[in-house]
Amino acid sequence: MSVVRSAKFQIGQVVRHRVYPFRGVIFDIDPSFSNTEEWYRSIPQEVRPAKDQPFYHLLAENADSEYIAYVSEQNLVPDISDEPLRHPQVSELFEDLRDGIFRFRFVQEH
Numbered sequence: 001m002s003v004v005r006s007a008k009f010q011i012g013q014v015v016r017h018r019v020y021p022f023r024g025v026i027f028d029i030d031p032s033f034s035n036t037e038e039w040y041r042s043i044p045q046e047v048r049p050a051k052d053q054p055f056y057h058l059l060a061e062n063a064d065s066e067y068i069a070y071v072s073e074q075n076l077v078p079d080i081s082d083e084p085l086r087h088p089q090v091s092e093l094f095e096d097l098r099d100g101i102f103r104f105r106f107v108q109e110h
Contacts, residue, residue: 007029007031007054007056007073008054008073008076009026009029009054009056009073009076009078010026010029010101011026011027011028011029011104012025012026012027012094012101012102012103012104013025013026013078013100013101013102014078014079014085014097014100014101014102015056015058015071015076015077015078015079016076016077016078016079016081017069017071017075017076017077018074018075018076018077019047019075020062021062021063022060022061022062022069023060023061023079023081023083023085024058024059024060024061024069024085024087025058025059025085025087025090025094025102026056026057026058027057027058027059027093028056028057029054029055029056029057030054030055030056030057031054032051032052032053032054032055033051033052033053033055033072034055035055035070039070049072049074049075050072050074053072053073053074054072054073055070055071055072055073056070056071056072056073056076057069057070058070058071059085059087059089059090059093060087061085061086061087066086066087066088066089078100079100080100082100090102091105092105093105
């Protein structure tokens with residue numbers, strides 16, 4: 001029997017990596033690891049996270065670039081800096097940042 005864990009963070013939440021210098025906004029959540037084995041093995045073994053925890057898809061950015069990141073729950077902490085995110089897709093997907101949480105932008109059909 002597998003244990004279902006609830007996610008500690010939510011879609012739209014701004015988070016930062018516990019170890020590496022990047023931050024971003026969550027746009028999707030996998031209840032457990034759902035990437036390729038090759039990707040998983042590319043993580044150095046001494047810092048490789050367990051697969052049986054939520055993994056988060058982030059619109060991420062560091063000092064040099066913007067990208068998509070896939071990060072385990074154990075490696076994320078809330079970002080309380082209130083610094084704006086410059087990732088170009090943030091404004092495409094989200095609006096109204098309140099208390100560190102973005103709301104999904106709803107597309108209105110004409």
